[in-house]
Amino acid sequence: MSAVDGVWRRHDPTVEAIPLVFDSPHSGEIYPVDFRHSAARNLVRQAEDTHVARLWSHVTALGATLIEAQFPRAYIDPNRSLADIDPALLADAWDEPLTPSRKTIQGIGLVWRVVSGGVPLYARKLSAAELRGRIDRYYAPYHAELDAIIDARHRRFGAVWHVDCHSMPAVGDVYADDPGRERCDFVIGDRDGTTCEAAFTRFIADTLEAIGYSVAVNDPYKGVEIVRRHGRPEESRHSVQIEIKRTLYMDERTLAPNNGYARLERDLHNLAARLAAYVRERTPGSDR
Numbered sequence: 205m206s207a208v209d210g211v212w213r214r215h216d217p218t219v220e221a222i223p224l225v226f227d228s229p230h231s232g233e234i235y236p237v238d239f240r241h242s243a244a245r246n247l248v249r250q251a252e253d254t255h256v257a258r259l260w261s262h263v264t265a266l267g268a269t270l271i272e273a274q275f276p277r278a279y280i281d282p283n284r285s286l287a288d289i290d291p292a293l294l295a296d297a298w299d300e301p302l303t304p305s306r307k308t309i310q311g312i313g314l315v316w317r318v319v320s321g322g323v324p325l326y327a328r329k330l331s332a333a334e335l336r337g338r339i340d341r342y343y344a345p346y347h348a349e350l351d352a353i354i355d356a357r358h359r360r361f362g363a364v365w366h367v368d369c370h371s372m373p374a375v376g377d378v379y380a381d382d383p384g385r386e387r388c389d390f391v392i393g394d395r396d397g398t399t400c401e402a403a404f405t406r407f408i409a410d411t412l413e414a415i416g417y418s419v420a421v422n423d424p425y426k427g428v429e430i431v432r433r434h435g436r437p438e439e440s441r442h443s444v445q446i447e448i449k450r451t452l453y454m455d456e457r458t459l460a461p462n463n464g465y466a467r468l469e470r471d472l473h474n475l476a477a478r479l480a481a482y483v484r485e486r487t488p489g490s491d492r
């Protein structure tokens with residue numbers, strides 16, 4: 205295992221590597237002292253994909269690599285573009301062009317404005333230097349490490365499959381695209397078929413449905429910045445997002461694992477083993 209403390213941790217394959225990479229950008233729980241949010245910590249923690257990196261940690265035994273962010277997603281969100289900033293959050297001018305997306309308008313851009321239930325995250329504005337520091341010390345190193353491992357696997361095998369791992373509230377929050385709606389067990393996102401080969405998305409959805417889960421594709425989550433950065437199926441770089449309904453494995457209020465955790469972990473292990481077989485079958489030059 206390699207790590208930059210408080211920023212990212214990389215779990216390396218414990219058997220021969222295959223071109224399968226997982227990342228968990230939102231399960232970080234180490235809160236930087238300069239976060240200085242005004243919302244209660246338990247509300248800020250609702251933004252985390254708590255336990256997601258642990259739920260997928262067994263993939264290293266299949267030859268896959270797992271990278272996890274250790275900082276909280278509400279501090280700076282690796283799954284947003286660097287232009288996705290609300291200028292109203294900043295005390296100073298920003299020296300690069302901004303293109304706030306719908307996520308920023310909803311209050312959940314690169315830096316969040318609101319947390320669970322629409323509660324304001326800050327009672328202050330952030331300085332431009334403060335935001336620049338979060339980008340330079342957390343966002344950029346996380347992306348650099350993920351870029352490096354995906355590029356290395358692609359270079360060695362001629363193709364790479366990447367799974368961006370998340371979890372979602374059971375019911376859409378006020379700032380979601382589906383407020384008040386009960387979600388399926390899993391939502392697979394490939395930005396409407398643009399970030400990976402169609403067969404990979406279908407294979408994941410079919411495998412989960414065969415286990416007995418309800419699955420939606422690209423609704424309400426299509427995947428955002430991370431799969432957009434890495435998904436170039438025409439170059440044999442496949443990137444897909446998997447959202448897991450949190451009530452399958454934890455109490456959404458206390459964040460404690462519930463009695464479904466062990467079963468979900470076992471089912472994710474089975475899914476990952478199927479994905480590993482899928483990847484090995486399609487890896488150029490592989491004799492397995």
Ligand SMILES: [Zn+2]
Nearest residue numbers: 230253370371
């Ligand atoms: Zn997430």
